[in-house]
Amino acid sequence: MAQSVGIKDVARAAGVSVGTVSNVINRPDTVATETRARVQSAIDRLGYVRSESARQLRAGRSRIMGLLVLDMGNPFFVDVARGAERAARDAGLGVMVCNSAESVGEEAEYLSLFAEQRVRGVLLTPADATGRNIESFRRHGIPFVLVDRVAEGTTECSVSVDDVAGGALAVRHLIDAGHRSIAYVSGPPGFNQVRDRRTGALNALAEAGLGPQCLRELPTERLDVAAGRDAGARLLGLSDRPTAVFCANDLLALGVLQAMYAAGVDVPEDLAIVGYDDIEFAAAAAVPLTSVRQPAVTLGALAAELLLEETEETATGTPARPHEHRRVVLQPELVVRRSSLSAR
Secondary structure (H helix, E strand, O other): OOOOOOOHHHHHOOOOOHHHHHHHHHHHHHHOOHHHHHHHHHHEEEOOOOHHHHHHHHHOOEEEEEEEEEOOOOHHHHHHHOOOOOHHHHHEEEEEEEEEEOOHHHHHHHHHHHHHHHHOEEEEEEOOOOOOOHHHOOOOOOEEEEOOOOOOOOOEEEEOOHHHHHHHHHHHHHHHHHOOOOEOOOOOOOOOOHHHHHHHHHHHHHHHHOOOHHHHOOOOOOHHHHHHHHHHHHHHOOOOOEEEEEEEEEHHHHHHHHHHHHOOOOOOOOOOOEEEEEEEEHHHOOOOEEEOOOHHHHHHHHHHHHHHHOOOOOOOOOOOOOOOOOOOOOOOEOOOOHHHHOOO
């Protein structure tokens, strides 16, 4: 394996000091034109590439922000990452994307990695409902912004969607279609989003003069298609099966749809289905899926912009301007498709 070329090799080849090479790289105007040309020729001939990460570590500044999400297998978080990456790139930064896989332990490991790498800041969708991982990370003094989560009990910035309103949109739509027995395929109950969407569903029932018994909750261990198929199998086994299902995300809804299709249950005639997120696959499903749309790209971009604002500095290393932590709450939108439009 070829040995990497270092700054000492360049200095030796150009017949100058290491300090002169450093000046050519970082402060070229301070070096005589002839000397600068000789050093640049040596750099080009040897193929020297400076270690940007080492330079940043010495300066205590990084051009990388971390993004830690629950599940990169979920297209919703891919869109969040797209928005964050776009905003970071416009500011000359890159994004290190990591996936906690809804695991508290993996989340802790990645937060430690971000601290070791001294990233500029972190965009975080927490897997740990207790907040212990956040408390542990806070001691490193690295700014962070919560994404798709309200900053409850913290002073940090957050960008989220009003999930209570979103849950109400979904169930109000089903009530308006005539449904009075609705299942809620909820995902892990520890997630704030799951609880908020359930609250919204109950609010819609109350507005319609219906009691909480009209909502039958089916929790799942994960928020993926396989968990949705499992919930669908449980629905099929019920003697008093609800006529409609509201799912905490689109992956769960697609899993339920698969289970119904395999069992010969007609969607939406026998069972109406509403998802959440409005991922690209929702419209492309065998039965196009009604879903509550979250502005995922905007969510990621706004979170990154808040983080950039907080970490912006002047050339002297002092804050460019005072930063005030903010909670940004975006509004969801119901997108109605075939999966909830029964002809009856």
